[in-house]
Amino acid sequence: MTEQHPIAVLGGGSFGTALANLLAENGRHVLHWMRDPEQVEAILATRENPRYLKGVKIHADVEPLSDLGAALGASRLVFVALPSSALRQALQPVAELLAGKLLVSTTKGIEAQSFKLMSQILEEIAPQARIGVLSGPNLAKEVAEHALTATVIASEDEALCQQVQAALHGRTFRVYASGDRFGVELGGALKNVYAIMAGMAAALGMGENTKSMLITRALAEMTRFAVHQGANPMTFLGLAGVGDLIVTCSSPKSRNYQVGFALGEGLSLEEAVERLGEVAEGVNTIKVLKAKAEELQVYMPLVTGLHAILFEGRTLEQVIELLMRAEPKTDVDFISTAGF
Amino acid sequence: MTEQHPIAVLGGGSFGTALANLLAENGRHVLHWMRDPEQVEAILATRENPRYLKGVKIHADVEPLSDLGAALGASRLVFVALPSSALRQALQPVAELLAGKLLVSTTKGIEAQSFKLMSQILEEIAPQARIGVLSGPNLAKEVAEHALTATVIASEDEALCQQVQAALHGRTFRVYASGDRFGVELGGALKNVYAIMAGMAAALGMGENTKSMLITRALAEMTRFAVHQGANPMTFLGLAGVGDLIVTCSSPKSRNYQVGFALGEGLSLEEAVERLGEVAEGVNTIKVLKAKAEELQVYMPLVTGLHAILFEGRTLEQVIELLMRAEPKTDVDFISTAGF
Structure with missing residues (x-):
């Protein structure tokens, strides 16, 4: 472990929740941000995310919270698992907090007018951040249930790839690296x-x-x-x-x-x-x-x-x-x- | 139609039978060779290949026969759909009939001692023949039942690829060309x-x-x-x-x-x-x-x-x-x- 900061995961959907669990299982403290305070309360009360990942126990080291500034302020590595329709509007207001962070997008989509991919939007919002993309054959429910799964971390930034591999790679989750972020x-x-x-x-x-x-x-x-x-x-x-x-x-x-x-x-x-x-x-x-x-x-x-x-x-x-x-x-x- | 010779298909298994039917449906006369004279009789009597392709009607222009010399003598384009274990021993004795033919292997396999692929064995047996390979996601039964299917004809010999496309490409069977026979x-x-x-x-x-x-x-x-x-x-x-x-x-x-x-x-x-x-x-x-x-x-x-x-x-x-x-x-x- 070279980094002992907490890791932020943004987005309380099924994939964000599965990722947060994997990171916590690997011994990291996870600040799991979601917009809805009621969802935070529900997870704190039941240690489950009943709406998006029913039946999966949330790890004790996953800390759900609805304060985006707090999540970003404490972490260096940030996984962005927001819906494509919400990504820009959620992050634009906190753009200045993103400088120097390692931002890893797991969101799939193309912005209609600009034809921009999500990591390109991150780059636009946070030109001082280091950017990567996580993608692969990863049904969230299967990831959460520890089905053997493999994924790709892609970035021109090799050190970022290595940090993501160190944080996420585990017994049932293999993380491969690629330099072709765009592809x-x-x-x-x-x-x-x-x-x-x-x-x-x-x-x-x-x-x-x-x-x-x-x-x-x-x-x-x-x-x-x-x-x-x-x-x-x-x-x-x-x-x-x-x-x-x-x-x-x-x-x-x-x-x-x-x-x-x-x-x-x-x-x-x-x-x-x-x-x-x-x-x-x-x-x-x-x-x-x-x-x-x-x-x-x-x-x-x-x-x-x-x-x-x-x-x-x-x-x-x-x-x-x-x-x-x-x-x-x-x-x-x-x-x-x-x-x- | 630039070529009006009959086309030979060697091998009475499911894939050979499906191919023979496709060729006949495209207006070609097909000499369908199989080793077993009883199988020939059965097909002539029932217009079906009950052992390998039950329930599929054999086209009237498919002529089953057990005389390999006759099948090869009359045709220029020959599809080789023999089992990998039988290919060498079936064709070695008729090697001199293969010179100048267009031989297209549909057989998958690697010869254990030599690590040779089937088309390489054909090349060895018939150095004067022109060689191609047909391969793709082609379950024989689905091909025979006209499920939409695509395949690849691969050869360094572009004219061979074109002839195979002309003979085989049809309403439900798409034939793509490739120059990478080995791959x-x-x-x-x-x-x-x-x-x-x-x-x-x-x-x-x-x-x-x-x-x-x-x-x-x-x-x-x-x-x-x-x-x-x-x-x-x-x-x-x-x-x-x-x-x-x-x-x-x-x-x-x-x-x-x-x-x-x-x-x-x-x-x-x-x-x-x-x-x-x-x-x-x-x-x-x-x-x-x-x-x-x-x-x-x-x-x-x-x-x-x-x-x-x-x-x-x-x-x-x-x-x-x-x-x-x-x-x-x-x-x-x-x-x-x-x-x-």
């Missing part, structure tokens, strides 16, 4: 789009060949887009690329998958969103990504097809017909784009 | 090892995080090995790499998966093989691969761990403990090996 984070943000597709395929009763084809072509498409923007294609062979994509496309509980499933059953997007009671992140990502892919002229047939189904009134059958009729390309055709 | 074929051969691992994990009730971690680390390990031998790492992002790996690790019906499942339930290898009634291909591949990896000094912890369980009397728990305790590495650590 790792983009993988996490893009996968939600393809979870919608996986849900559709499941609703249509498609088999293993089709599921695997879709995941593989999704991976090729994600990689092509990411490489075009400067990411390392190798990142997509790793945990934060294909690993996270497999988990997300195999997890019927995710909202993205459920939207896709509803669409596959023949519901309209409006009806699907009504059934779910909320908009899934991937729905917004499709819009943003379609526009960006056109602007950059990157070939993304799956995104284009999903956009046509969700927003242009095309049927699933029409889009599948179109995709299968298209000229067969080379298998990993982003190679030429990548320049090697 | 594509190696992916198909190595995946069987990891199907054993996936079966074990399933028997132990492991969750999605673990499954995804194992598939991803398997992919990294396969890629590291393949790149060390000159394959293109990008191939493993494609259908014949991760695509086939996902299907194989998700298909409880494969023999490799079933051996792993039995081992995960606590049976010994002998007991597992006894339950199955035969040895799975992956069991032999583990032996061969372990030796090769040591010779080449390529780090393959999953292969080493599987070898320890199957042949060195280690328990699954000991190996998992060892794997999880190992120092965390970088996520895609074969990058440095690949030289970029």
Whole structure:
């Protein structure tokens, strides 16, 4: 242990809670910030987070609190596990407290207008902070229940990666390092789009060949887009690329998958969103990504097809017909784009 | 259609039969060779292959026959879908008929003594032939039932790839091209090892995080090995790499998966093989691969761990403990090996 400061975890959702527990189990004191004082009270009273992680005991060294200044003031290493919609507004007011901190984002998403990823927003808010991203095939409930899990800490800052590995790596949680922050984070943000597709395929009763084809072509498409923007294609062979994509496309509980499933059953997007009671992140990502892919002229047939189904009134059958009729390309055709 | 010769398919198993049907549906006459004259009679009488592909109607333009010379003499394009154990002995006697042919291997396997892949054996037998490999996430039954499926034709010979695409690509079967024959074929051969691992994990009730971690680390390990031998790492992002790996690790019906499942339930290898009634291909591949990896000094912890369980009397728990305790590495650590 080189650092004995407490560690801050921001966000009282399922993943933040699972992370806080892991850190405490590794012997660290954790300041677990959440906006809602009632949630703090509930955790203090019951040592559980019944709303987001029912049935999991919160470790005694996890200290829930609703005072963000206190959490940040006492810690050097800060995990940011806030919803993408809340991240900017939660942290902007405390920007001056973030200078010099190690900020590790676990939040997936793309800001619509700016096309910024969450760590890029952190960078904008806190230019003096050191920034990293944590991403991988990490269903929060399984992490909390100590299923064997692996994740990636990505940063240009090697010392940051080492500190996160030292703090988080444990008996059931393996932490790999990567220097490709942008690629790792983009993988996490893009996968939600393809979870919608996986849900559709499941609703249509498609088999293993089709599921695997879709995941593989999704991976090729994600990689092509990411490489075009400067990411390392190798990142997509790793945990934060294909690993996270497999988990997300195999997890019927995710909202993205459920939207896709509803669409596959023949519901309209409006009806699907009504059934779910909320908009899934991937729905917004499709819009943003379609526009960006056109602007950059990157070939993304799956995104284009999903956009046509969700927003242009095309049927699933029409889009599948179109995709299968298209000229067969080379298998990993982003190679030429990548320049090697 | 630039070529109007019949097409030969060698091997009356499930995949050969599915391929023959696809080719006939695309308007080609198919000479479908199988060793057993009784199987030929059965197909002629019933227009089904009841032993290997029950319930699928054989197309009228598929002509089953047991005369290998006749099948080869009449055709230029030949698909080789023989079992790996039978390939060499079936084709060596007709070697002189193979000169100038387009030979496409669909057989997965590694010859134990020579560490040769099937297309390398074809090359040895028929140095004057043009050689390709077909591989991908292609469960034969799903192909035959027209589930949307994608595959890869790989060869240094671009004209061969184009001819195979023209002959095979159809409404439900997409054929992508690749120039990395060795990488594509190696992916198909190595995946069987990891199907054993996936079966074990399933028997132990492991969750999605673990499954995804194992598939991803398997992919990294396969890629590291393949790149060390000159394959293109990008191939493993494609259908014949991760695509086939996902299907194989998700298909409880494969023999490799079933051996792993039995081992995960606590049976010994002998007991597992006894339950199955035969040895799975992956069991032999583990032996061969372990030796090769040591010779080449390529780090393959999953292969080493599987070898320890199957042949060195280690328990699954000991190996998992060892794997999880190992120092965390970088996520895609074969990058440095690949030289970029």
